[in-house]
Amino acid sequence: xxGLSYWFLPLFAGCVWLGTLxxxxxxxxxLGSPHYDNSFHATQHIAYISDIGATSWGKPLFITGxxxxxxxxxxxxxxxxxxxxxxxxxxxxxxxxxxxSGFATLFAIIGAAGLILLTIFDTVDYPHVHDAMLVVFIGxxxxxxxxICAEYQRLGIHYREYSILAYSFWIKLxxxxxxxxxxxxxxxxxxxxxxxxAAVLEWTISLIYILYIWSFIIDFLPATRTKxxxxxxxxPLRKQDDEMxxxxxxxxxxxxxxxxxxxxxxxxQGVNGNMQQPVREGQDLYPTHGRTNVxxxxxx
Numbered sequence: 418x419x420g421l422s423y424w425f426l427p428l429f430a431g432c433v434w435l436g437t438l439x440x441x442x443x444x445x446x447x448l449g450s451p452h453y454d455n456s457f458h459a460t461q462h463i464a465y466i467s468d469i470g471a472t473s474w475g476k477p478l479f480i481t482g483x484x485x486x487x488x489x490x491x492x493x494x495x496x497x498x499x500x501x502x503x504x505x506x507x508x509x510x511x512x513x514x515x516x517x518s519g520f521a522t523l524f525a526i527i528g529a530a531g532l533i534l535l536t537i538f539d540t541v542d543y544p545h546v547h548d549a550m551l552v553v554f555i556g557x558x559x560x561x562x563x564x565i566c567a568e569y570q571r572l573g574i575h576y577r578e579y580s581i582l583a584y585s586f587w588i589k590l591x592x593x594x595x596x597x598x599x600x601x602x603x604x605x606x607x608x609x610x611x612x613x614x615a616a617v618l619e620w621t622i623s624l625i626y627i628l629y630i631w632s633f634i635i636d637f638l639p640a641t642r643t644k645x646x647x648x649x650x651x652x653p654l655r656k657q658d659d660e661m662x663x664x665x666x667x668x669x670x671x672x673x674x675x676x677x678x679x680x681x682x683x684x685x686q687g688v689n690g691n692m693q694q695p696v697r698e699g700q701d702l703y704p705t706h707g708r709t710n711v712x713x714x715x716x717x
Contacts, residue, residue: 422641423500426493427633430486435627437482438620441469456541463616466623467547471539480536486630487529493633494522494561504649505640507582510575514568521564528557555600555622562593562629585635592629596622 445451445464452461456468470479498518500506509515531553538546569586576582599622606615643649 422637423493423496424634424637424641426489426496427630427637430489430493431627431630433482433489434486434623434630437478437486438466438623440478440482441466441475442620444474445469458610458612460610461612461616463613465540465616465619467535467540467551467619470536471541476536476539480533483532483536487532490630490633491522491525491529493637494525497633497636498522500637500640504646504651505643506636507572507576507579507639507650508652509568510571514571517564517568517571521561521568524557524561524564526557528554528561531555531557555596558626558629559593559596559600562589566590566593579639581635581639585632588632588635589629592625592632596625596629599625 450462450464453464453468453472456471457464466479469475497506498515501508501518509518531550535547535550535554538550540547566586566589569582569589573579573582573586599618603615603618603622606612606618639650
């Protein structure tokens with residue numbers, strides 16, 4: 418639609434989240450970096466995102482930007498699953514990969530719900546609920562990323578020729594370790610009363626989340642070249658298919674004659690993808706086009 422492809426979903430979601438953060442931070446700075454007594458600690462000078470999101474002007478912006486971001490991002494998860502199912506992206510090799518993809522989508526939805534709820538239940542009026550939803554948000558997307566990495570690692574084994582899977586895997590794996598380390602550091606700084614450092618870490622975590630969203634642009638790029646059915650990724654050649662073909666050939670040879678199989682391809686499809694045509698009645702099995710007929714050999 419409008420000449421856009423599926424890569425626009427993560428691009429748009431990341432831009433909305435970036436715009437939301439910049440608008441909140443920019444507005445707070447433009448107001449003179451005020452100290453909100455109802456949410457700031459005594460030694461705190463840098464605002465948390467949640468502090469700004471609890472203000473009368475910041476809360477509508479925070480709710481709207483967060484909701485649009487995670488809804489569009491979760492649509493990208495569903496779109497990725499559909500594109501693999503239809504062959505627009507490399508298809509899953511087995512049911513395990515599909516289950517991993519399903520869990521990745523599920524925990525992404527849980528993380529999205531956590532972000533939306535923490536914007537609604539602000540840190541001033543509902544501090545405990547807000548903190549709990551923050552854990553759900555960060556934890557949900559980290560667990561989702563773990564399942565995605567597990568799926569991509571398995572896909573990379575069967576599609577070694579597509580390096581884009583490896584790039585995406587390492588980017589998402591880096592996100593897991595970096596965000597987990599920053600989340601732990603954020604909790605430690607907050608617990609020890611280093612609120613300014615904790616605020617910086619919170620903004621950093623939110624900005625890195627944008628990079629994670631944008632990493633899905635890489636995943637959707639192959640779909641730009643597979644719009645037509647003839648260009649789509651074929652079904653993967655499974656190990657059991659080759660084993661069945663090998664067993665058939667061996668069994669045929671043991672019975673006294675060669676048996677040729679398609680090597681795991683479809684029964685009526687040749688090695689080069691050409692359909693094998695049945696022999697018509699009266700058709701010469703050994704055509705003589707371009708050959709000179711030679712009479713029967715004689716014994717001397």
